[in-house]
């Protein structure tokens with residue numbers, strides 16, 4: 001059997017450069033050699049306050065961004081999580097396998113629940129990584145291509161798979177995180193200590209895949225730099241290190257090659273060249289995205305097709321889970 005990869009993206013905010021360089025780019029590359037499943041995880045979006053009116057539109061935009069980045073709907077399965085009911089079903093069973101202590105240790109839970117009143121944090125936010133485990137385990141995926149921020153969630157899904165297998169018999173493939181060596185953590189343009197994030201409230205921190213060229217240029221020109229004048233990467237140069245990494249990933253040159261190319265130039269010239277490179281790199285993605293968004297019915301059709309293919313695989317797994325845990329054979333259609 002061809003090895004399988006599974007990954008997901010939330011339909012919140014606009015997809016950005018960090019998503020592209022840390023995730024989508026690898027998702028596109030992996031679809032050549034793997035049986036690939038990419039999911040718009042709309043149920044995960046319900047774990048923080050959300051806007052019901054925006055959810056469907058954001059989901060369609062997410063699919064358009066994936067196809068625009070180069071995901072091929074002919075060979076790769078792209079679908080909405082809520083369209084495949086088995087995700088919620090397996091999530092419940094795994095909730096009963098997971099432990100309070102291991103969920104409480106999740107860094108993303110701690111970060112996202114910080115600041116609020118501890119008693120009113122949503123229970124869904126606590127269970128978030130269990131739903132994520134269900135996403136992957138349903139498809140018996142070997143690899144989970146994600147950015148660095150997801151490492152701990154993948155570790156947890158491995159633990160849940162191993163625990164389930166030893167308690168109920170071999171059922172799940174134990175997946176591995178596929179985290180790229182470069183680009184796995186793109187930082188905010190206005191603060192290199194903070195990751196580039198959809199939830200940022202500072203518009204200049206993020207380059208969205210749909211930003212117009214002039215806006216991309218403006219954001220890159222206003223990016224913070226480090227003290228000094230030289231265009232070099234290093235531990236004491238977090239801002240330049242991030243900008244050089246972005247340049248390198250779009251341009252194909254290594255960071256040392258770029259340091260050499262910009263030796264003696266100031267930050268201004270470097271940023272102008274970086275802006276051009278990013279704009280050219282994003283141009284085909286942006287154009288294709290706008291074209292796809294012109295036909296939402298076609299995007300919905302592709303998502304429905306994806307959901308049907310996904311459900312066929314997911315049902316096979318959940319049927320054996322039901323038998324193993326003692327729920328008996330799955331009833332036929334009601």
Ligand code: AMP
Pocket residue numbers: 008009010018019020021022023145146147148149150183184185186187195196197198
């Ligand atoms: P999210 O934006 O949280 O829905 O994440 C979707 C995918 O993009 C996940 O695989 C993340 O790990 C990845 N990702 C998100 N932000 C970044 C970033 N700043 N740098 C690299 N990868 C990222």
Ligand code: TRP
Pocket residue numbers: 006007008009010041044131132135136144145146150153
């Ligand atoms: N938690 C992931 C993120 O924020 C999104 C996600 C949900 C996911 N389910 C997944 C990623 C399954 C990989 C596999 O980026």
